[in-house]
Amino acid sequence: MEVRVTVPALRSHKVADGRTPLVMVTAYDAPSARIADEAGVDLILVGDSVAMVVLGYEDTLQVGVADMAHHTAAVARTSPRALVVADLPWLSYHRDRADTVGNAGALVRAGAAAVKLEGGRVRVPMVSALVDAQIPVMGHLGLTPQSVHVMGGFKVQAQDDEAAAALLADASALVDAGVFAIVLEGVPADVAASVTDAVDVPTIGIGAGRHCDGQVLVFHDLLGLQDRLAPRFVRRYADLKAEGVKAVAAFAGDVRTGAFPSDSESYVRRGRGR
Ligand code: KIV
Numbered sequence: 001m002e003v004r005v006t007v008p009a010l011r012s013h014k015v016a017d018g019r020t021p022l023v024m025v026t027a028y029d030a031p032s033a034r035i036a037d038e039a040g041v042d043l044i045l046v047g048d049s050v051a052m053v054v055l056g057y058e059d060t061l062q063v064g065v066a067d068m069a070h071h072t073a074a075v076a077r078t079s080p081r082a083l084v085v086a087d088l089p090w091l092s093y094h095r096d097r098a099d100t101v102g103n104a105g106a107l108v109r110a111g112a113a114a115v116k117l118e119g120g121r122v123r124v125p126m127v128s129a130l131v132d133a134q135i136p137v138m139g140h141l142g143l144t145p146q147s148v149h150v151m152g153g154f155k156v157q158a159q160d161d162e163a164a165a166a167l168l169a170d171a172s173a174l175v176d177a178g179v180f181a182i183v184l185e186g187v188p189a190d191v192a193a194s195v196t197d198a199v200d201v202p203t204i205g206i207g208a209g210r211h212c213d214g215q216v217l218v219f220h221d222l223l224g225l226q227d228r229l230a231p232r233f234v235r236r237y238a239d240l241k242a243e244g245v246k247a248v249a250a251f252a253g254d255v256r257t258g259a260f261p262s263d264s265e266s267y268v269r270r271g272r273g274r
Contacts, residue, residue, distance in 0.1 A: 076111020120170020
């Protein structure tokens with residue numbers, strides 16, 4: 001029987017202890033979750049990147065708890081072996097502890113085993129509230145897309161010593177508050193390496209270099225399902241957008257020439273089969 005990935009199994013997963021790097025991929029629906037799980041990833045992130053990647057928005061600020069619950073439920077219905085983590089969307093954990101726990105609870109009831117939230121020391125009260133409510137929390141530091149307007153765009157963070165020290169302090173505070181893992185996004189590789197060395201929970205990098213305890217990519221980026229400009233950290237392992245255009249164009253051609261459907265793709269009345 002396949003063993004499901006659990007939060008306790010991940011909490012102390014450190015490459016420095018000889019463990020293999022963790023693999024996390026985003027998924028937003030049942031087909032993408034099945035592909036990720038059959039490929040053997042450790043974690044599936046129902047990211048609020050769904051806003052940009054699937055729903056066509058310019059940033060991640062446009063989705064709410066109901067949207068995230070809808071996509072989380074679609075992923076969870078596939079019963080993946082991988083741990084399902086759902087993003088708490090913007091403004092769902094910024095007001096008060098009760099609101100935060102209620103919103104995270106909605107994602108857990110939709111099928112998530114854990115939630116992810118962005119920010120460091122300022123989020124500690126909310127992380128504590130979630131941990132008190134038995135909801136595992138993943139942190140997210142560095143380039144935090146929900147802060148796009150504060151950052152003035154999607155920009156690499158922690159570039160000077162002061163900002164790098166602040167990031168380290170944020171990571172330590174999140175760990176003290178009880179997070180079981182931290183995503184490090186868009187930070188210099190040496191800064192990610194220092195954080196990874198300093199904390200006893202796994203770090204999962206995206207645009208954070210190779211010295212993390214795992215890596216995450218957005219499903220549509222790694223499969224080349226979109227061909228918009230990609231940041232330098234994206235490696236495309238397939239070109240499925242081009243394949244898709246080719247396939248739909250072939251279908252259109254077959255319809256227009258009458259080559260589709262064939263007799264074998266059509267039904268005949270009982271007793272009149274060829
Ligand atoms: O929403 C998302 O896809 C994310 C990853 C980039 C880590 O938060």
